[in-house]
Amino acid sequence: MRRVLVVAPNWIGDALMAQPLLARLREKLRDLAIDALSPAWVAPVLRRMPEISAVIETDFRHGALELRARWRLGRSLRARGYDQAIVLPNSWKSALVPFFADIALRSGYAGESRFGLLNLVYRSGGERAPMALHYARLSEKPGTAPREPLPRPRLRVDAQAAEATARRFGLPERYAVLCPGAEYGPAKRWPEFAGLAARLRLPVVLLGSDRDREACAGIAGRILAGETTLDEAIELIAGAAFVVSNDSGLMHVAAALGTPQVALFGSSSPQHTPPLSDSARVVWLGIECSPCYARECPLGHLRCLREIPVERVLQEIDRLGSE
Ligand code: SF4
Incomplete structure (x- = not known):
């Protein structure tokens, strides 16, 4: 069996857009185990991907080099006998663990001058390709385009566990989820969620991390931002009648679950990071x-x-036919 270690992106949305790459690798080589090296805040998403065999959580501080800790982790991974590492973040330090783990083939985009750390180097070409395609190119030789259409991201959710989670939070059978936050910054946050919540017929649940609480202030609904684990948020999104979000990690979660959704884009582009779902409607001016x-x-x-x-946005919700 071939074993591949994928160094996962640091953002939930990027991790989901990397899933078509993982699916392609599995299609090409059935006898393949893919492990993911991931920060703790992304790991719950990766554990729900059927392509991944094991998730190895890291606890490196955001932005910190932590050379010794990376060296120790790399050394400890040598025994796993990986044939290849694929490094998805662009940073120099993200390529260190595969190097220290003595993995013979280490591939990824050139990023921050990683020649030496990587020995199969891809060039991104300058244009902002769709993110899923950008990652999927790493499933082919450099310069070779992957076959399209790409597989879609999909997350495993146990329906009974999702219902139990909704009951535990005291939610009704039908509810709408709004995600007014966006970790990236205010230029991705639509400022009219309060007006939207006031017009919806279904009970509203507000999801996000504890950093999104401010964005939830003043919006009528059950504020669960910062009150759930990421696993619980995934299960609540799986059970929602529909989701309205900004271009954010939870937008990509809703897409991977096939939950009907309206995605609002501001400073970013739906050509670059679209919700990869047939049940998604995009608003971008x-x-x-x-x-x-x-x-x-x-x-x-x-x-x-x-x-x-x-x-x-109400018109787009009507088109979903889910309210
Ligand atoms: S796209 Fe235009 S309006 Fe939006 S954040 Fe950028 S400059 Fe501002």
Whole structure:
């Protein structure tokens, strides 16, 4: 059996957009075990991917080099006998563990000058390709395009466990989930969730991390942002009638679960990071300054999101036929 170690991205959404790569690797080589090396906050998502055999959690501090700790972890992984490592983050330090683990073939994008740490180096070409395609290119030789369409991300959820979680939080049978946060920054946060919540017929549940509590303030609904684990949030999204979110990690979770959803894009682009689901409807105005990919609006007006009216989002929800 061949064994591959994938160094996972540090963002939930990116981890989901890397899943088509994992599916392609499994399609090409049935006798393959894929382990993922992942920060703890992304690990619950990876554990629900059928392509992954084991998740090895890291506890490196965000942005810290922690050379000794990486060396120790790499040494401890030598016994697992990996044939290949695929490094998905672009940072120099993210390529260290496979190097210290003595994995013979270490592939990934050139990123931060990782020549030497990686020995099969891909070039991204400068254009902002769809993120899922960008990752899936690593399933082929450099310069060879992967076959399209790509497989879609999909997460395993046990329906009974999801129902039990909804009961534990005292939720009714039918509810809508709103995710008003976006870790990336305010230029991805639609400011009209309160107006939307006030117009919905279904009970509203607000999900996100504890850093999203501020974005939930003033929105009528059950605020569970910061009150659930990521696993519980995944189960509550699986049981929702529909989800309305910004371009965020939970948007990609909803897509991977096939939950009907409306995705609102501001400074980013749905060409680059679309929700990969047939049950998704996207709202993106595409105004002249968009996409700028900024975390905060450099022009100060945030027209790309402010000009999305509540009425438009309600129309998209109607089209989902789920309320
Ligand atoms: S510059 Fe334009 S696209 Fe960027 S955040 Fe501001 S309004 Fe949105």
